[in-house]
Amino acid sequence: MSLGLPRVIAAVVAVGVLAGCGSFRAPQVHGTGAGGDRQQATVDEDTEPAPDTAPVRSKPAAARITYPADGSRRWLAAAGQTGPASGQGGTLLRYRVLVERDIKGLPAATFATAVAATLGADDGWTAGGQWRFKRVGPGQAYDFTLYLATPDTRDELCRDVPDGYTSCRSGDKVVLNVARWVEGVPSYGKNLASYRRYMVNHEVGHRLGHGHELCPGPGEPAPVMQQQTLGLHGCQPNDAPYVDGESYHGPSGAYPDGTPEREKGRK
Numbered sequence: 001m002s003l004g005l006p007r008v009i010a011a012v013v014a015v016g017v018l019a020g021c022g023s024f025r026a027p028q029v030h031g032t033g034a035g036g037d038r039q040q041a042t043v044d045e046d047t048e049p050a051p052d053t054a055p056v057r058s059k060p061a062a063a064r065i066t067y068p069a070d071g072s073r074r075w076l077a078a079a080g081q082t083g084p085a086s087g088q089g090g091t092l093l094r095y096r097v098l099v100e101r102d103i104k105g106l107p108a109a110t111f112a113t114a115v116a117a118t119l120g121a122d123d124g125w126t127a128g129g130q131w132r133f134k135r136v137g138p139g140q141a142y143d144f145t146l147y148l149a150t151p152d153t154r155d156e157l158c159r160d161v162p163d164g165y166t167s168c169r170s171g172d173k174v175v176l177n178v179a180r181w182v183e184g185v186p187s188y189g190k191n192l193a194s195y196r197r198y199m200v201n202h203e204v205g206h207r208l209g210h211g212h213e214l215c216p217g218p219g220e221p222a223p224v225m226q227q228q229t230l231g232l233h234g235c236q237p238n239d240a241p242y243v244d245g246e247s248y249h250g251p252s253g254a255y256p257d258g259t260p261e262r263e264k265g266r267k
Helices: 108-119 151-158 178-183 192-207
Strands: 075-077 091-100 131-135 144-149 168-170 173-177
Touching (some): 108 192, 144 151, 144 178, 144 192, 173 192
Parallel strands (some): 091 131, 091 144
Antiparallel strands (some): 075 091, 168 173
């Protein structure tokens, strides 16, 4: 693929809240322990999130995923991964995976497996040797939390302009809206599996310090930090931060796209 475009080593870190993705700041690596997120008391994680004991299947049976618009703010935690961290070098970030208990048909273990596959992919954030990722289980120290949340819980976790539609990153919370995980977006132009990889890479990219980016030119791949959920602006959908083996970026900035109507849940 001939991109003919400058590749910037790092995107500009934005300050504040940008529509559709929440707030972001430069990464802070720290061992917060099992209760580190409870400083934001509007979201009740009860005591320690309960471990999800559902087995991981290599080819899980297709199940309908259902969820309410407004969940309980109670969580199931995926177990820590076995084996080494993803990536060959760089800073290690430990993350935990929590799935809101009201989400049915998607075990935390299954969701966590998809997340790990994205973070450890050859074209993912570990490709440049700057980052490594390791999923930890309940009670272990972590650097950020990746949530799969119902639309209204998304708004409380993100603490941005509430929309019930998008995903976000806020501090050490990487929040994926289950409605987008299940339904994708009609304008994306690739399959749901690709959109899910985009969701993970985009929001984790904010946790790594990257801000929003623009389409570099008609027909070119969209940068993974472009708000592809809200529009492609002439670019082609792209779910990874590396294209043809190189870190791929567009100009810093965000489009004034509107946000679709808030989600109502799925029965």
